[in-house]
Amino acid sequence: MTSLRADAARNRELLLATARQAVAAGDLSLQLNELARRAGMGVGTVYRHFPTRRALLETLAEPAFAAVLDGARTASLHDDPWTGTEILLRTLLVRQxxxxxxxxxxxxxxxxxxxxxxxxxxxxxxxxxxxxxxRARESGALRPGLTDEDLRHLVCGTAFALGLGPAPAARVDAYLRVLLDGVAGGAG
Incomplete structure (x- = not known):
């Protein structure tokens, strides 16, 4: 991103803070016109920074994506293929x-x-x-036949299931254990 003028940078940060508040309150609609109203600025200002709801959503997701990448790097460097898989799936689940x-x-x-x-x-x-x-497949730690996409879908589904009940963070370990038991191969 190019360097913004001080007032434009302040506006961008105010928009992001307003959007974060909306998301924290459970509103993922991120209607740009409504965010402009809440932030006390013109709609054109909002659209200059975030031309679409999706662009705003992706900008909000940047810190979580960075954390997931850090976790994936750690997982890729682990000596034990199954522990690397656990780190990868846990990181992805917790961030979601x-x-x-x-x-x-x-x-x-x-x-x-x-x-x-x-x-x-x-x-x-x-x-x-x-x-x-x-690496997990080669070592026999991962159930045969599961694709990378299958695993991503399973983690997304597990995150969704956790969100259905109260205190999802308190149940992460139990749900993750069930997921890991289900995807483990004979050597896991």
């Missing part, structure tokens, strides 16, 4: 629970990406995850 914007972005296809950096992050994650999961 913590950040609804990230959960929506990661659950959607790359064709929906509005920002090139999102696609680049997604590609980096896919490469790291592919390395981790290939």
């Amino acid at each position: 629970l913590a950040d609804p914007a990230f959960a929506e972005v990661i659950a959607s296809p790359a064709a929906d990406d509005a920002i090139p950096e999102t696609t680049a992050r997604r590609d980096e994650f896919d490469g790291l995850a592919g390395t981790v999961l290939a």
Whole structure:
């Protein structure tokens, strides 16, 4: 991103803070006109920074994506293929629970990406995850026949299931254990 004038940077940060408040309150609609009203600025200002709802959503998801990439890097460097898989799946699950914007972005296809950096992050994650999961497959730690996409869907489904009840963070370990038991191969 190019450097913004001080007033434009303040407006952008105010818009992001307003959007974060909406998401924290459970409103993922991110209607740009409503965000402009809440932030006390013109609609044109909002659209200059975020031409679409999706662009705003992806910008909100950037910190979670960075954390997931850090976790995937850690997982890819682990000596034990199964532990690497556990780290990868836990990181992805926890970040989806913590950040609804990230959960929506990661659950959607790359064709929906509005920002090139999102696609680049997604590609980096896919490469790291592919390395981790290939090692797990080769070692027999991962159930045969499961694709990388299958595992992503299973993690997304687990995050959704956790969100249906109260205190999802308190139940992460139990749900993750069930997921890991289900995807483990004979050597896991």
